[in-house]
Amino acid sequence: MTVVVSAEKLSKTFGSHRGVEGLEFTVAEGEIFGFLGPNGSGKSTTIRLLTGLSHPTSGTAKVFGLDPIVDAVEIHRRVGYLPGELALHPRLTGQRHVDFAAKVRDMQDRTFLRELVERFQVDLERPTRTLSKGNRQKIGILLAVMHRPELVILDEPTSGLDPLMQDEFERLMRELVSSGTTVFLSSHELDEVQRVATRVAIIKDGHLVVTDTVEALRRRAPRTIEFSFPRTVDPKHFASIQGVHVVASNGKRITLALRGAVAPVLRVAADLDPLDVVARPADLDELFLTYYRDQSAEEHDDAR
Amino acid sequence: MRADVAVIDLRLRRRALLSYVVGMVLYALVIVVLYPQFKGVTSLDQLTKNGSTVAALFGATGSLTSPSGWLDANIYENFLPLIILLITVGYGASCIAGQDEDGTLSLAAILPISRRAVVLQKVGALTVQALLLAIATMGCVLVGRQFDLSFPITHLAGLSLGVALLGVDFGLCAIAVGSITGSRGTALGVTAALAATSYLVSSLAPVIEWIRPARYASLFYWSVGNQQLADGLSLASVGVLISVGALSTLTAVAGFRRLDLH
Numbered sequence: 001m002t003v004v005v006s007a008e009k010l011s012k013t014f015g016s017h018r019g020v021e022g023l024e025f026t027v028a029e030g031e032i033f034g035f036l037g038p039n040g041s042g043k044s045t046t047i048r049l050l051t052g053l054s055h056p057t058s059g060t061a062k063v064f065g066l067d068p069i070v071d072a073v074e075i076h077r078r079v080g081y082l083p084g085e086l087a088l089h090p091r092l093t094g095q096r097h098v099d100f101a102a103k104v105r106d107m108q109d110r111t112f113l114r115e116l117v118e119r120f121q122v123d124l125e126r127p128t129r130t131l132s133k134g135n136r137q138k139i140g141i142l143l144a145v146m147h148r149p150e151l152v153i154l155d156e157p158t159s160g161l162d163p164l165m166q167d168e169f170e171r172l173m174r175e176l177v178s179s180g181t182t183v184f185l186s187s188h189e190l191d192e193v194q195r196v197a198t199r200v201a202i203i204k205d206g207h208l209v210v211t212d213t214v215e216a217l218r219r220r221a222p223r224t225i226e227f228s229f230p231r232t233v234d235p236k237h238f239a240s241i242q243g244v245h246v247v248a249s250n251g252k253r254i255t256l257a258l259r260g261a262v263a264p265v266l267r268v269a270a271d272l273d274p275l276d277v278v279a280r281p282a283d284l285d286e287l288f289l290t291y292y293r294d295q296s297a298e299e300h301d302d303a304r
Numbered sequence: 305m306r307a308d309v310a311v312i313d314l315r316l317r318r319r320a321l322l323s324y325v326v327g328m329v330l331y332a333l334v335i336v337v338l339y340p341q342f343k344g345v346t347s348l349d350q351l352t353k354n355g356s357t358v359a360a361l362f363g364a365t366g367s368l369t370s371p372s373g374w375l376d377a378n379i380y381e382n383f384l385p386l387i388i389l390l391i392t393v394g395y396g397a398s399c400i401a402g403q404d405e406d407g408t409l410s411l412a413a414i415l416p417i418s419r420r421a422v423v424l425q426k427v428g429a430l431t432v433q434a435l436l437l438a439i440a441t442m443g444c445v446l447v448g449r450q451f452d453l454s455f456p457i458t459h460l461a462g463l464s465l466g467v468a469l470l471g472v473d474f475g476l477c478a479i480a481v482g483s484i485t486g487s488r489g490t491a492l493g494v495t496a497a498l499a500a501t502s503y504l505v506s507s508l509a510p511v512i513e514w515i516r517p518a519r520y521a522s523l524f525y526w527s528v529g530n531q532q533l534a535d536g537l538s539l540a541s542v543g544v545l546i547s548v549g550a551l552s553t554l555t556a557v558a559g560f561r562r563l564d565l566h
Binding site for chain 2: 081
């Protein structure tokens with residue numbers, strides 16, 4: 001396995017503010033690596049460290065085995081980057097932006113660029129200040145992939161795109177990967193990540209809480225069971241069962257997240273005469289929320 | 305070296321730059337055309353007689369009716385430096401710190417171009433802007449030779465170079481402060497304060513004895529405040545102005561290399 005991106009004890013602080021701390025992960029060549037976390041968790045800070053836009057406080061990051069600060073020019077030649085908050089020059093057209101990047105990258109062949117413009121219906125003729133967020137985002141996507149980079153780093157790439165364009169973008173990512181490109185996909189959109197990523201890291205409050213393949217995470221993810229009862233039921237009946245977390249309860253309807261065997265839950269439920277039961281397969285949404293709940297609970301316990 | 309970053313920046317500022325150039329050209333033409341009406345008004349020299357501090361504050365010392373005195377007092381010691389500084393300090397504060405604050409700097413910073421090259425290209429764009437204004441003004445002043453304004457052309461060329469370098473130096477100061485702090489406001493504030501102090505020291509040095517030794521620390525003195533139109537721009541002045549610019553460029557490159565970008 002060729003490692004394209006690696007982080008070792010990578011940390012960044014901003015004065016007294018935490019950025020990210022002790023990050024350890026690798027991204028292999030040709031994979032889509034999902035980097036998940038809520039707003040403010042440290043995703044964009046990590047990306048700025050990988051792209052050399054920001055300096056680490058401690059630890060190391062490597063891209064293609066190179067240092068993002070020292071070897072920035074070589075790395076940038078091989079990387080495409082879409083920032084989370086894309087800022088374009090308001091008075092310049094998309095064409096000016098694209099021409100600028102193409103010249104600096106010394107791009108001779110613009111066939112793929114023209115294909116992308118047509119495929120995403122990118123408006124390159126108007127000043128970017130007159131474009132919608134989605135149309136500006138399309139220009140950002142062009143700038144990130146038009147030179148067929150070996151590694152694409154995408155921060156919230158589908159922000160502002162309509163569902164059709166989101167699908168088109170997913171197809172593009174898969175095509176890029178099939179041609180050997182590695183994708184580092186940062187997002188808080190769990191659905192998007194679990195659809196395309198092969199491996200996922202979840203970051204919370206600047207710390208990685210888990211890194212694994214999507215399949216392995218899915219196996220560990222809790223299933224969701226929803227019971228309906230003819231009368232109000234105390235959720236404590238279920239809360240005491242090992243591996244069960246009461247996700248929601250409105251008296252007659254109780255939703256549980258379950259890790260482990262289902263039999264103890266069914267035994268308790270049977271005594272309560274349920275009207276209906278719906279079980280959903282595990283998905284990353286629930287796992288993601290579980291990690292947050294677990295950490296919050298641990299912090300709560302620690303505080304006590 | 306490629307100039308793509310400089311070209312983009314100049315394109316972004318072309319309207320403002322054109323407006324400043326047109327305004328300065330019109331003003332300079334009015335000044336030179338008016339000279340024949342004022343060259344015989346000896347009472348005008350009373351304003352600066354006996355070392356008037358108020359006149360000195362406005363950049364007027366010596367005879368106002370001589371060609372060099374008229375041009376210095378109306379263009380080269382005050383108005384033209386002010387306009388050039390507005391352009392260069394404004395650009396200097398915005399081209400690194402300002403663009404980083406609004407997020408557009410990453411469009412260039414993520415491309416395969418070193419941070420040193422980014423700074424040098426921005427220094428190039430800064431120099432083009434300062435030279436453009438200085439040369440346009442020089443062209444208008446040359447027209448003044450048809451209106452009784454006589455002076456050696458080489459001295460005018462030297463003075464134009466001096467005022468352009470003055471603008472470049474303070475613009476570079478703004479780039480350097482912006483590269484170190486990442487703050488457009490700080491870059492503007494620090495540079496404006498330095499420029500104002502430098503102007504005051506150079507203007508008041510001829511009339512206030514205790515300020516005189518400090519004039520050597522003023523870039524205004526080396527560029528426009530030492531009768532450069534009458535005596536020519538000295539090599540020492542060029543050396544000081546270029547040295548300060550080089551030092552500021554090195555500081556800006558070092559600062560930008562350490563700066564965390566958005």
